[in-house]
Amino acid sequence: MKILDKYIIKSYMITFTTVFVILFFIFVLQGIWLFIAELAGKDLDFFTILKFLSFYAPTIVPMVLPLSVLLAAIMTFGSFAENYEFAAMKSSGISLQRAMKMLTITIGALSLVAFFFANNVIPDAQYKFINLRKTIVQQRPAMAIAEGQFNMIGASNIKVDKKSGKNGEKLEGVTMHVKNTSMGLGANTIIKAKRGLLTSDDDSNYLQLELFDGYYYEDIHPKNYEERKRMPFAKSSFKKYIINIDLTTLNQADLDSDGSITSEKMLTSSELLFTIDSLDINYKKDAISFAENIINRNEYVVTNKDIPLKDPIRSPKISKLTEKSKDLISIFSYSEKSQIVEIAKNNLTSIEYSIENSYLDLEYKSKNINLHWLAIYEKFVIAFSCLLMFFIGAPLGAIIRKGGLGLPIVFAMLIFITFHFINTFGRKLAQEDTISPFLGSAMSSIVLIPLAIFLTYRATNDIGIMVNFDWLTDPIKNIFNKLTHTKDNN
Template sequence: MKILDKYLLKTFLITFATVFVILFFIFILQTIWLFIAELAGKDLDIGLIIKFLLFSMPRIIPLVLPLSILLASIMTFGNLAENYEFAAMKSSGISLQRAMRSLTLFIVVLSIVAFFFANNVIPFAEYKFINFRKNIAQLKPAMAITEGQFSDVGFYNIKVNKKSGENGNKLDGITIHKKAVNSDGSKTVIKAKNGELISSEQSSILQLVLNNGNYYEDITPKNYNDRKKFPFAKSSFKKYTINIDLSQLNNTDVDEEKVTNSNNMLTVNELNYTIDSLNNNYKTEIDSYSENINLRTIIENKTFNEVADKELIKKRKPLPSDILSLFDKNKKSEILKTASNNLSSIGYSIDGSSTNLKAKQKNINGHLLALYDKFVIAYACFMMFFIGAPLGAIIRKGGLGLPIIFAVLIFITFHFINTFGKRFAQENGITPFLGAWMSSIVLTPLAILLTYRATNDIGLINMDVILAPIQKLIQKITANKKKIADNGHR
């Protein structure tokens, strides 16, 4: 490797490492902010919090890596151009492509590493992250309950005055509101002097054992007048056990979509297998429903068939266009009523099946987007380098001023188009392939254009095209004024 390649690679790597660490730290702070409700006031020790953040870190890489490459490229090549190092290279016969050769090779390797990271590390981290959150609730069940306020835990709202014990599983002053199935509000209230939370790593059931309390339940009489008396039932207990499904604790997730969907926890091979199974299931359901709805639309009225057969045998001619003319008024009314009911039933069935099929298609789209995302991140690294490096050479500014403005604007555009495309594809507005690759398709021409302009020493914007007509207009106006003034003096 020549001295120039070593120099450029060293300069870029130092800048890239610095930018990556700073951006990664910023995005980690964002993650803490997103999950602050799960971390704050839950009696978690520092070890569990660090482990929690470690499992959430890999999902940040697809955002940080392309932005770091973009910003580092602009800063590196901007510094070279600003300090006239590019001018010295060109005077020695070294073109921009030659200067970028070693860095291009490094970016290609980095893109391949990014793909394998997205395909292997991120799915594993997602799996560990989700299961770790569930295990926290099993190991420290008291984290789901905060002192002095009602905490939403499954089908119950629980408030305790004080928690004690090694894991905060000893509770004092317990008030529980059981959620109503309908929207009439809570009908059941349980109060107890103290209690204990019991859990096991082998079980997903959390037991809340209450001691010395009362059970209140509102009763809704059938007679409307009796409801004004607000009757209720009251019973006391020395010991009462409530079983809570720990899976309900994840329902308060601020990133629910990622927790409930398993597509982010699958590799490329697993996604291909899952997508194939989902597509086969989708097609089978469509075929099955088509056959079923076809059978339901066939008229199976015994009286109608008998009369029709008799008419055909008797007159030996095809049925008339108005088939109902074969029946009397009562039969006509019966047939029309049956047909109307069948149509209504089929309409409801179609609506229900349509909703079900849309949900299945949405699930397929989600898996396809997860598959394409693994390739998009690799290509995004490569594309961002060929946007940033030529742009830095053109604007000729290094440091943290103008490069940051350009990098943020480009990355926001990339991220916005990417998010919009995936959301639109998720709702089946466009194909998942186009939705996942939309941002890359839009920005690739920009990378080609910037590389071309930087190679040929053309500025970012050719100001002569804009200024030349304005200058001509100003000159023409000035000449006319001068001519008018000369005529006035005469």
């Protein structure tokens, strides 16, 4: 390796490391805000919070890494061009392609590390992250409830005035609003108690809440509408009342909108392929079973001795009809026609309901398969995006000839926001089965590859982007010059 290659790699890696650490810290702070409701006011020790964030931190690397590669490339090569180091290289017969050669190999190695990280480290970190959340809630059940505010847990809203005890399991001043989901009319039950005690088993998904010395108020919804106007309710007092609270919603591994933590992302590529094979077999079996069920539904038998439809070939009425007319219904009496129409109507309603339910079930399973394919492809996209961002950032830096954090960070944010938006858009389309998972995950790369080729070609041939912004900057300069000239005259 020549001295020049060492110098270029060293300059780039120093910038890359600095940028990566800064961006990583910013995204970790964003993650703290994302999970602030689970961390704030829960009486967690510093080590537990540190573990919580350390298990979450690897999930943001796929977003931070490509942006760091892009910004570092623009800054490094922009600095080379700004300080006329590229001019010195070209005067010595060293082209931009030659200057990028060893650094391209370095970024290629970084891409392989990124794939290994996405395939092995991130799934393991996400699995531990979800289990840590569950363990915290089970070992310290009071963590699910913060003092002085209502906490939504399942169908209940719980507020306590004060917590005490080693793990905050002793409660004082408990107020609960329990919504009756079947009625859909807001808080149907209100429970107030002077004291409470939270307990939980390590292998259970339920919290047991024991309430002492309280009152129970429940709205009553009579079937008669006139009685509802009186707004009846039931009231009772208790010395001890036990409630089981379902923690399944707290332990769910689905934070897709922001945290992007879903069950398929806890698997490696080999595990995903095995899971997809099982899901695909299950999907095909359900589709065949659904089709056979619809066919069998049409082979119904009318249970009426005067309407022998089970064997239409041997039926004298139908045999007679086939010789004279094609109007099958005309051979039956009015009561028989009514019965046939009613049977047909009920059968169609039943088939329609079955089709809708089966369609929704198959659609959900198809989306689940697509999510698993997306999880596989995204591991490769993370690696490829590092190379793509380098081949966009390096020539762009050489063209704009600006280092530092000014103009480079503007270009980097615009390019990365475009990349991230297209990636999210493609992922959503693939989830809805509008496009294939491969196209959905690769859409951002497909869109930006022409930009990388264009910039590399222009920078290699020292052409520049040739975009003239004088039409925008000249009027502003003229106004500024006029204001300065007027001020000097005064």
